[in-house]
Amino acid sequence: MTMTLQPDPQDITRLRVAVGRLHRRLAQRTSGELTFAQISALVTVEKHGPIRQGELAAREKVAAPSMTRTVGGLMEAGLVEKIPDPEDGRSCHIAVTPAAHALLDKVRSERAAMLSERAARLTPDQYATLVAALPVIEQLAEEDD
Amino acid sequence: MTMTLQPDPQDITRLRVAVGRLHRRLAQRTSGELTFAQISALVTVEKHGPIRQGELAAREKVAAPSMTRTVGGLMEAGLVEKIPDPEDGRSCHIAVTPAAHALLDKVRSERAAMLSERAARLTPDQYATLVAALPVIEQLAEEDD
DNA sequence: GGCATATAATTAGCTTAGCTAAGCTATGTA
DNA sequence: TACATAGCTTAGCTAAGCTAATTATATGCC
Numbered sequence: 001m002t003m004t005l006q007p008d009p010q011d012i013t014r015l016r017v018a019v020g021r022l023h024r025r026l027a028q029r030t031s032g033e034l035t036f037a038q039i040s041a042l043v044t045v046e047k048h049g050p051i052r053q054g055e056l057a058a059r060e061k062v063a064a065p066s067m068t069r070t071v072g073g074l075m076e077a078g079l080v081e082k083i084p085d086p087e088d089g090r091s092c093h094i095a096v097t098p099a100a101h102a103l104l105d106k107v108r109s110e111r112a113a114m115l116s117e118r119a120a121r122l123t124p125d126q127y128a129t130l131v132a133a134l135p136v137i138e139q140l141a142e143e144d145d
Numbered sequence: 146m147t148m149t150l151q152p153d154p155q156d157i158t159r160l161r162v163a164v165g166r167l168h169r170r171l172a173q174r175t176s177g178e179l180t181f182a183q184i185s186a187l188v189t190v191e192k193h194g195p196i197r198q199g200e201l202a203a204r205e206k207v208a209a210p211s212m213t214r215t216v217g218g219l220m221e222a223g224l225v226e227k228i229p230d231p232e233d234g235r236s237c238h239i240a241v242t243p244a245a246h247a248l249l250d251k252v253r254s255e256r257a258a259m260l261s262e263r264a265a266r267l268t269p270d271q272y273a274t275l276v277a278a279l280p281v282i283e284q285l286a287e288e289d290d
Numbered sequence: 291g292g293c294a295t296a297t298a299a300t301t302a303g304c305t306t307a308g309c310t311a312a313g314c315t316a317t318g319t320a
Numbered sequence: 321t322a323c324a325t326a327g328c329t330t331a332g333c334t335a336a337g338c339t340a341a342t343t344a345t346a347t348g349c350c
Contacts, residue, residue, distance in 0.1 A: 009253035011276055012264060016171055017185050018279060021286035023168035025206060026161055027308075027335085037336060040162050054298060061170060066337055068300055090298040090345045108154040118285050119152040119160075126281045131156055133278030134163060136271045140263050141166035169337075172306080182307060199327060211308060213329055235316045235327045 033077065037062075039107065041070045042096070045080055046104055050095040052085070061142075079103060178222065182207075182215045184252065187245060190225055195240040197230070206287075224248060 027036050034042070044059050045051060051059075057067035071094060074080040079100040085091040119127065172181050179187070189204050190196060196204075202212035216239060219225040224245040230236040264272065 008276075011279065013188065013249075013253050014279055014283070015264075015275070017188055018282045018286050019164055019167050019171065020181050020185050021206065022164050022282060024308075025286055026164065035335065036165055040165050043158065043162055052298085061166065062336090063338060064299065065301080065339085069336080085298095088298080088346075090343095092299080108158050118288050119157060121288070122152075122281065122284070126284070127152060129274075129278050130160070130281045130285075131153075133274045133281075134156065134159055136267065136275045137163045137167060137278075138159070139267075139271070140275075141163050141170060143263050143266070172337075180306065197327085207307090208309060209328065210310085210330080214307080233317075233327080237328080 034079075034103075034107075035073070037066070037070045038073050038077075041067070042074060042079060042100060042104065045074075045094050046096050046100060050083060050093040052091055053082075053094055054091070056094055074100075179224075179248075179252075180218065182211070183218050183222075183224075186212070186215045187219060187224060187241070187249065190219075190239050191241050191245060191249060195228060195238040197236055198227075198239055199236070201239055219245075 041056065041060055044056060048056075048059065053067055053071060054064060056071075057064050060067065062070075071080060071082070075082065078097060080094050080096055082092045083095055085093060119130070122130065186201065186205055189201060193201075193204065198212055198216060199209060201216075202209050205212065207215075216225060216227070220227065223242060225239050225241055227237045228240055230238060264275070267275065
């Protein structure tokens, strides 16, 4: 079921600008040693188990070469490993290491993280509103064109 | 009034990842000829009138050199002009040109814009939830540390 | 079997956009 | 007048996206 009325262009601009700014603020302080792209990819690998690198790129909505670099960093950090596909010599599967679980747990519970600090300043109502909107934002981010 | 309960770290991670991905998708298709940073700055200049460049950088939460480059692009595009401060030879005020109003109006009403297309696919409930969360996202993005 | 095509990942190099450090010029103060 | 401060610019770094071209493997057709 889609909307019959067009969304307000002013709202769209606000969303666009707000998302851009929030991203900027978040990217300025990357949690620990990982970059933004690395955390995003690592979360996906943890969630979707051993996954072909191409499929990981598709899920992250990123071109293949970008994922090569991101995965390279994660491998250097010992957070994922590449398992060669026994049935396809071109392909390989990316899997998290135990260290990755530990690190993601640490990141998630990191109370000092900037965003958590800010979220903690929200009123319960604001927080509830934000959490309610999360699935919508995720859908906007995941949808194909 | 702040929350008595800590925000859920899982929610924080989801927000972080979702904002990152949405930004990525949005940045891939910049509306028209303007880049993401340029639109964001232009919106602020339009809203806050002639504004000192340093203050613009502060509002955008960006370092001064970044704003020099962003404003440079906007000037080349004829969307803003620099008015030298008569009282302070070091400083200058950034003001939008009529072309900027026209362009922003165009951008805002651009129905073909990717985000609008996606937003149009939301249910009315989802859309309402998103719009309700907008001020909260904006607050998260604007807050100082 | 052998060659053409297709696919997975990588490499090389470009762009946008953030940053810090250092520099220039104007201001203000001792 | 001399020195410190403030506003903006320049130079050069990093992260992270992209496209185009390469490499290596699979697959499909004669």
